[in-house]
Structure formats: C-alpha cells, structure tokens
Amino acid sequence: MSEILTPSPSVGDRLRQLPQAGRGVVRSADIDTRLLGLVAALVIIWVGFNIASGGTFLTARNLWNLSVQSASIGIMATGMVLVIVSRNIDLSVGAMLGFVGYTMAMAQTVWLPQALGLGLGHPLIWILSVAIGLVLGLGIGALQGFVIAYGFIPSFIVTLGGLLAWRGLIFQYAQGQTIAPLDTTFRLLGGGPQGSLGEVGSWIVGIIGVVAVLIGLVLLRRRQARYGFQVRPIWATVAIGVVATVAILGAVWVANSYPWPEQLAIQYAEANGIEIPPGGLVIPTGIAYPVLIMIGVAILMTHLAERRRFGRNVYAIGGNPQAAELSGINTKRTIMLVFAIMGLLAGVSAIVQTARLNAAVTGLGVTNELDVISAAVIGGSSFAGGIGTIPGAVLGAVVMQSLRSGMVLLRVDSPTQDIVVGIVLVAAVGFDAWLRRRST
Amino acid sequence: MTALPQDPAPTTPPVSKAGYLVEMRDVSVSFGGVHAVNGVSINLRPGEVLGLVGGNGAGKSTLMKVLSGAQPPDSGQILIGGEPAAIHNPRDARTYGIECIYQTLALADNLHAPANVFLGRELVRRSGVLDDSAMEDATRKLMGRLNPRFRNFRGAVQSLSGGQRQSVAIARAIHFNATILIMDEPTAALGPAETAQVRDLIRQLKDEGLGIFLISHDIHDVFDLSDRISVMYHGEIVGTVNRDDVTTDQVLAMIILGKKPEEVTAEELEALHASG
Numbered sequence: 166m167s168e169i170l171t172p173s174p175s176v177g178d179r180l181r182q183l184p185q186a187g188r189g190v191v192r193s194a195d196i197d198t199r200l201l202g203l204v205a206a207l208v209i210i211w212v213g214f215n216i217a218s219g220g221t222f223l224t225a226r227n228l229w230n231l232s233v234q235s236a237s238i239g240i241m242a243t244g245m246v247l248v249i250v251s252r253n254i255d256l257s258v259g260a261m262l263g264f265v266g267y268t269m270a271m272a273q274t275v276w277l278p279q280a281l282g283l284g285l286g287h288p289l290i291w292i293l294s295v296a297i298g299l300v301l302g303l304g305i306g307a308l309q310g311f312v313i314a315y316g317f318i319p320s321f322i323v324t325l326g327g328l329l330a331w332r333g334l335i336f337q338y339a340q341g342q343t344i345a346p347l348d349t350t351f352r353l354l355g356g357g358p359q360g361s362l363g364e365v366g367s368w369i370v371g372i373i374g375v376v377a378v379l380i381g382l383v384l385l386r387r388r389q390a391r392y393g394f395q396v397r398p399i400w401a402t403v404a405i406g407v408v409a410t411v412a413i414l415g416a417v418w419v420a421n422s423y424p425w426p427e428q429l430a431i432q433y434a435e436a437n438g439i440e441i442p443p444g445g446l447v448i449p450t451g452i453a454y455p456v457l458i459m460i461g462v463a464i465l466m467t468h469l470a471e472r473r474r475f476g477r478n479v480y481a482i483g484g485n486p487q488a489a490e491l492s493g494i495n496t497k498r499t500i501m502l503v504f505a506i507m508g509l510l511a512g513v514s515a516i517v518q519t520a521r522l523n524a525a526v527t528g529l530g531v532t533n534e535l536d537v538i539s540a541a542v543i544g545g546s547s548f549a550g551g552i553g554t555i556p557g558a559v560l561g562a563v564v565m566q567s568l569r570s571g572m573v574l575l576r577v578d579s580p581t582q583d584i585v586v587g588i589v590l591v592a593a594v595g596f597d598a599w600l601r602r603r604s605t
Numbered sequence: 606m607t608a609l610p611q612d613p614a615p616t617t618p619p620v621s622k623a624g625y626l627v628e629m630r631d632v633s634v635s636f637g638g639v640h641a642v643n644g645v646s647i648n649l650r651p652g653e654v655l656g657l658v659g660g661n662g663a664g665k666s667t668l669m670k671v672l673s674g675a676q677p678p679d680s681g682q683i684l685i686g687g688e689p690a691a692i693h694n695p696r697d698a699r700t701y702g703i704e705c706i707y708q709t710l711a712l713a714d715n716l717h718a719p720a721n722v723f724l725g726r727e728l729v730r731r732s733g734v735l736d737d738s739a740m741e742d743a744t745r746k747l748m749g750r751l752n753p754r755f756r757n758f759r760g761a762v763q764s765l766s767g768g769q770r771q772s773v774a775i776a777r778a779i780h781f782n783a784t785i786l787i788m789d790e791p792t793a794a795l796g797p798a799e800t801a802q803v804r805d806l807i808r809q810l811k812d813e814g815l816g817i818f819l820i821s822h823d824i825h826d827v828f829d830l831s832d833r834i835s836v837m838y839h840g841e842i843v844g845t846v847n848r849d850d851v852t853t854d855q856v857l858a859m860i861i862l863g864k865k866p867e868e869v870t871a872e873e874l875e876a877l878h879a880s881g
Contacts, residue, residue: 392742472734474727477716481724484713491675491711492725492777493696551715 199545199597203560210564214571221574225422229450231563231570232420233356233521236455237514238533239562242540243466244510246558247476247503249541250483252550253313253320255504257327258511259533261305264331266515269298270344270525273351291351298512305331306508310501320504328534335527345524355520356453358425367451371417378409420456421449455517459559462513467555469506479503483551539586540565543593618651618702618784618814619686626651626816627672627703627785632681634667641667642678643840649785649816654807656831656848657820658860663837665820666708669787672818673705674698685785696725704783708790708820710774714763718755719744721762722777747776751806768799775806786810789820804830824853824860838863 215222241258248255273294278285309327313320346352353360362370382402389396397405425433425448433448434441470476478499482489490496514533519525544561546553568589572582620626627649634642642664649655657665670676672683674695683690685701692698698705712721719740720727728736728743741758748755752772757765762773771794778786788807792800807830811817821827827834828848836843836859844865846856855866858877862869 388738392738394738394741474729474733474735477720477727477735478725481713481716481720484715485711487709488711488713488724491673491695491705491707493694493699494725551713 197554200554200557200560202600203544203557203564207560207564207567210567210571214567214574218571218574222571225419227570227574228419229423229453231566232456233453234570235559235563235566236356236453236459237517237521238536238540238566239459239559240462240514240517241507241510241533241537242544242558242562243463243555244503244507245537245541246544246546246553246555247466247470247479248320248507249538249546249548250470250551250553251479251500251503252483252486252548253500253503254538254548255309255320255324255507256534257309257324257331258507258514258537259530259535260328260331260335261302261508261511262515262518262530262533263335263527264305265298265302265512266519266529267335267339267344267525267527268301269294269515270347270519272297273348274344286349288350291348291354294348294351295354295516298516299509300512302512302515303505303509306511307501307505309508310504313504314497314500332531335529339525339527341527343524343526345522347519347523347525351516352520352523354454354458354516355518355523356455357521358429358448358450360455360520361420361453362451362457364421364449364451367417367421367449370452370457371413374413375410378413379406382406417452420452423450424448425450455521458513458517462510463555463559466506470555475499475502480551485551536562536565539590543590545597547597618816619688620651621684621687623687624650625684626653626686628684628687629668629672630682630684632668632671632683633679634664634671634676635679640840642671645681645837645840645842647835647842647845649818651784651816652811652814653833654811654817654819654831655845656827656834657818657837658822658824658827658834658856659837660860662839663860664840665837666789668837669705669789669818669820672698672785673703673787675705699726699781702782702784703787704778704781704785705787706774706778706789706791708793710770712762712770712773715761717757717759718748718762718765718773718776719758721773722747722780724777726781743780744776747780748772751776752802767794768796768802771795771799771803775803779810783815785816785818787818787820790822791819792821792823792826800826824856828853828856836860 211223221227241262245255245258273290277283277290277293278287281289283290305327309320309323312318313323316323361367382405386396386402424430427445430446430448431441433439434446439446470479478489478494478496481492481494482496482499486496511530515530518529522529540562541553541558542548542561543564544554544557544559546558565586568586569582572585577585618626621628625648629645629647632642632645633640641662645664645668647655647657647668657669659665667676671678671681672692674692674697677693683692685703690697690701692701692703695705713724716724719737722744723740728739730736744758748758752769755769755772757769762770765773771791775791791807792803795803804826807817807819811830819827819830831848833845833847834851834856835845836856838860843859843863846859846866851866854874855869858869858874859865861877862873864873
C-alpha cells in the first residue's frame with residue numbers, strides 16, 4: 166500500500182521537473198525569459214523554413230536580404246515600444262514615413278538643386294535631404310504629441326487623423342507622380358552591395374561590438390559587487406559573453422559570406438582597373454547600411470528606455486499614470502517627447518525606404534503602421550501599458566519579416582501570407598498573456 | 606525599527622510665530638456645484654499628529670490633495686512656516702517638504718521597489734545615466750530599518766504583498782527629509798502585525814519632529830496616535846479638539862451628526878447609541 170501512496174518519482178515526473186531546472190538556470194543567470202522565448206521562436210521559424218524550402222532559407226544571401234528588409238520596420242518598432250508602453254498608439258507612422266520620404270525626394274531632386282544652385286550629386290544635397298527628413302519627422306511627431314498631451318485628445322484619434330492627413334497631403338502635392346532617381350550618395354543609405362560596409366568594415370564593427378559587450382558585462386559585475394549586491398554567477402557572465410561574441414561575429418561572417426552579384430563585381434573591377442582572378446571576383450558585401458542604422462537606433466533607444474530618466478518616466482507613466490503625475494513627473498512633456506521620437510524614427514525609416522527604392526512613390530509606407538505595431542507587440546509590448554522592450558521589438562520585426570520572406574521562398578501567395586501573419590500575431594499575444602497569467 | 610529612517614540628521618523645520626508648520630486658511634474646492642471643501646482652516650505644529658476624520662465624502666482627502674499639490678484650490682491660502690506658499694502641483698509641494706502617502710499608494714506596479722522610491726527624483730550619475738545601483742543601495746538601507754524582512758528589490762512591486770507595497774510608499778515619503786507628512790488611510794490594507802509596524806513608525810516620525818496629517822476611518826487608530834483631532838462634515842470643519850479632552854463617543858457624534866460635543870443634545874446622543 167505504502168508503495169502506491171508514495172510512488173518513487175516516475176520518468177514523467179522527472180521530465181516535468183526538467184523545465185523547472187531550466188528555469189532555475191535562466192533565473193540565476195538573470196536573463197530576460199521573454200527575449201529568450203522570442204529567440205527560440207525565431208530559431209524554430211528559421212529551421213522550419215529551411216527544411217521546407219530545401220535549404221534555401223538559411224543562406225547568406227537570404228539572411229542578408231532578411232536583415233535589410235527588417236531594418237525599416239525594426240527602426241520604427243523601437244519607437245513604437247515607448248508609445249505603447251506609455252499607453253498610447255501611433256497609427257500615423259506609415260503616413261508620416263510617406264510624407265517625409267516624399268519631401269526628401271522632392272528636396273534632393275528639385276528644391277535643393279534648383280534653389281541652392283547645387284549641381285546634381287553635390288555632397289551637400291544628400292546631407293541636407295537627410296537633415297530635412299529628420300527635422301520634418303521630429304516636427305510632425307512633436308506636433309501630434311503636443312495635441313495628444315496638451316489637448317487631451319486620445320492618441321488613437323490624433324494619429325488616425327494624422328494617417329489620413331499626411332497621406333492626403335502626399336497625394337495632393339505629388340499628383341500621383343513617382344520621383345526618381347534619387348541622389349547617388351543618398352541611395353547608399355538604402356543598402357545594396359555598394360550601400361554596405363564591406364568585409365573589413367564589417368569585421369571592425371563586429372569586433373567593436375564584442376569588446377563593448379564584454380566591457381559592459383565586466384563593469385556591471387564590478388558595480389554590483391561594489392555595492393555588495395547579488396552578482397550573476399561567473400559561469401553565467403562567461404556564458405553570456407561567449408554567446409554574444411559568437412552571435413555578433415557569426416552575423417558578420419554571414420554578411421561577409423554574401424558576395425556582390427557577379428555582373429556588378431565585374432563592372433566594379435573594370436571601373437577600378439582591378440584584374441579579375443580566375444574563378445571570378447568575389448567581393449564580400451558585409452553589413453548593409455540600413456542594418457547598421459537599425460542596430461545604432463536600437464542601442465540608442467535601449468539606452469534611452471532603460472538607462473535614462475526619460476525612459477524610466479515613460480515606463481512609470483505606463484504602469485500608473487496617476488502615480489507618475491503625483492510623483493512630480495512632467496507627464497505631458499514626456500508623452501509629447503515619446504511621439505516626437507516616434508516621428509523622428511519614421512523620418513529615419515523614410516530615409517532607408519526611399520533610398521532602397523531609389524524613388525518616392527505615393528504609396529510609400531502604406532500599412533507600415535500595422536507591421537510596426539505588430540513587431541512591437543510580438544516583441545512583448547503590452548497595450549495595458551508599462552511593459553515592452555526595445556530588443557524585443559527588433560526581434561519582433563525580424564520574426565515578422567522571416568515569416569514573410571520564408572513564405573515568399575515557398576511561393577505562398579500574398580493573401581495567404583497576410584492570413585498567416587495575422588494568425589501568428591494574435592497567437593503570439595495570446596501565448597504571452599497566458600504565460601503572464603501563469604507566472605503571477 | 607530602531608534607528609530613524611531618515612538619511613541625514615533632521616533639520617529643524619521653519620515654523621510661524623505661533624509655532625505652526627502649516628496653516629491652511631479658508632480653503633475651498635468645488636466640483637461642479639458641489640462644495641467638496643468649503644472655507645476650511647486647519648493647522649499643524651512640528652512633532653504633532655493631527656487626526657483628520659469624517660464620513661465618506663466629508664472632504665478629508667480633497668483637503669489633503671490641496672496641500673500635496675494634487676488638487677488646486679478654488680480659493681484660500683497655504684502658509685508654510687508662516688510664509689505664503691505657492692503649491693500648484695506635486696513638485697511644488699515636495700519643495701516645501703510635503704510628502705503624501707496616498708490611500709492607493711500611487712506605485713508604478715511594473716517597476717521595482719528602488720524605481721518607485723525614487724519615482725520622479727531618480728538618481729543619476731554625472732553622465733545623466735540612471736544610477737540604479739545607488740538607488741537600490743539607498744532603498745536597501747531604508748528598508749533595513751523600515752521593514753527588515755523586505756527582500757525583493759529587483760522584481761516589479763506588483764508581486765509584493767500589501768504590507769511590502771505600503772513599505773515602499775512610506776520609504777518614498779520619508780527618504781527625502783519631509784517635514785510635513787500626509788498619510789491617507791495608511792493602515793486600511795494591512796494585517797494586524799503590519800498595522801502595528803506602521804503605528805510605531807508614525808510615533809517615531811513624530812518624535813523626530815515631523816508634522817503628520819493622519820486621515821483614517823479607524824477611530825481607534827486616530828485616538829491612539831493623534832494629538833489633536835479635526836472632524837470634517839460635508840466639506841466643513843465641525844471642530845478641532847485635543848485628544849485628551851474628548852471621548853471616542855463624542856468624536857463619533859461629531860463625525861455622524863456634524864455638531865460639536867456641546868451642541869449635541871441628549872436625545873441625539875441617545876438616538877446615536879440606539880442605532881450604533
């Protein structure tokens with residue numbers, strides 16, 4: 166009888182304890198589990214598509230393209246995180262992007278060359294165009310933020326109005342025209358073989374990244390130890406350092422494994438008088454500029470969100486607006502700044518998208534708001550406010566783009582793609598909510 | 606709770622010639638046509654606990670929100686240390702050394718304890734980067750005295766117990782050398798042990814020379830802790846009495862009937878006893 170009442174642990178029980186043990190390791194290593202789950206989902210998606218496509222998904226070429234395609238949405242998603250964390254929404258990012266993109270295209274093809282008398286291709290043209298785009302994006306975002314914060318009009322309404330108004334303005338002054346081609350230097354910001362860092366540059370960036378991560382890990386340990394706080398076990402710090410190093414250098418290696426298209430390489434060789442070696446000229450592409458911009462934006466935004474008073478206040482407002490107000494936080498100014506930053510990032514993405522297209526079309530950025538919001542939400546941002554991370558949103562953008570890109574490889578038609586992405590979005594949020602209910 | 610939970614030695618707060626830390630004069634607040642607070646005057650000395658009691662909607666919380674900057678008054682004057690004070694928002698109130706522990710605690714549930722203690726007053730390094738380690742360190746020291754069993758310094762305060770959350774709210778109020786403390790129902794959500802802890806803390810802060818406004822429904826709390834008791838009724842002060850001069854019955858009569866002890870008739874008192 167006693168054996169029946171107190172059975173020895175079965176295999177099933179032991180298996181059930183395994184995830185528990187895994188969770189213990191993650192907890193003592195002080196790692197964000199949500200982010201880890203997202204990485205796991207990404208690995209599953211990548212491996213799944215690779216198998217289904219017969220090995221064409223995990224190629225340097227496809228991954229490089231994936232990185233460039235994710236950049237524009239990823240950049241804006243970092244700003245959308247702060248918007249959503251502060252219990253707001255911005256539906257106008259696509260329209261802002263279109264408006265800013267169109268204005269920049271006009272500036273560099275018509276206004277600047279004519280008004281300032283600069284010849285086409287003058288270096289000032291692309292610099293001024295970029296500046297105009299950034300300032301315009303910032304200004305539009307700040308204007309919307311001002312109306313939201315000081316006019317007490319819900320952000321959903323203000324940015325819905327913005328979506329219609331900015332899109333309408335594009336049609337009004339574009340008259341359906343496509344503006345192309347753009348400034349040759351400006352175009353490089355959109356990526357492509359020449360709009361990339363190349364082999365040496367990519368390695369340098371990768372090594373700087375590795376060194377920065379390692380220094381950061383050491384400094385964190387030292388600071389925590391100085392105050393006598395609980396410090397990550399040394400194995401965890403070492404493991405994180407090794408994983409980060411491998412990931413960064415691996416990404417650089419992949420980007421460098423994608424060579425320039427043969428025709429382009431030959432043209433380049435002829436133009437620069439390089440002799441083509443037997444077996445063809447292989448020029449590694451390296452990290453594309455838009456990807457570099459996205460990484461830079463993500464680092465800056467993470468710093469702003471987690472290491473600055475402004476970010477802390479945004480999270481406090483999202484967690485409890487009354488408490489934030491009562492504790493003396495200038496909530497109105499903070500909300501306005503959040504939207505200003507969102508506008509600025511729409512400007513950055515406008516640069517990337519117009520440069521990549523080498524044109525401004527009236528449909529620029531249409532439905533981008535949905536992709537950006539989806540990326541932030543898949544990345545763990547919660548509409549209840551106060552929750553969301555920048556790295557999560559960037560990963561969310563990569564997950565979305567991976568799904569689309571994978572389905573294109575599998576020749577899935579566009580409507581079916583939308584259906585799948587829609588279902589994944591809802592399922593991801595449902596899963597996240599379920600996990601959160603269980604953990605509390 | 607052995608040592609005083611304030612960081613530097615308490616400075617002597619400024620007082621008026623009459624010895625008052627705070628004087629609120631003829632303060633009125635109305636919402637629409639309703640006079641939530643109607644011509645109320647009230648004052649507080651250092652080292653004094655003033656119990657503020659009254660039924661629901663009597664105007665206690667609204668009056669205190671005026672002092673803490675959360676509710677601008679329609680009219681009236683606030684003097685701090687005998688000088689007129691301009692309090693338009695919570696930030697202004699803080700510069701006058703006024704801290705408030707709200708009934709709702711006003712915590713950002715998604716942030717950890719140190720972030721809540723320093724909410725709106727975050728410590729930064731010279732580079733402008735948040736000094737989370739210093740904030741955690743200060744919070745640990747504060748909690749070591751306030752609530753030694755408090756351990757969770759890195760989890761969201763959402764996951765803390767009611768008493769622990771209360772500790773965080775109190776830590777926030779007293780860390781910045783407040784001279785005037787407003788406590789709105791500080792024990793309403795607490796168990797017996799935690800209530801006792803908060804009472805000890807109030808006595809201790811009082812001994813340090815802080816002036817404390819204590820809003821409470823619990824007449825026993827008020828009688829145990831207060832030096833004087835002000836009773837509010839329909840937005841007005843019925844009267845302010847010395848704790849030692851009155852009985853709980855008399856104060857209850859003031860709360861329920863809105864009349865001073867000497868104005869209450871024997872019949873009314875009897876009816877009160879019959880119903881209670």
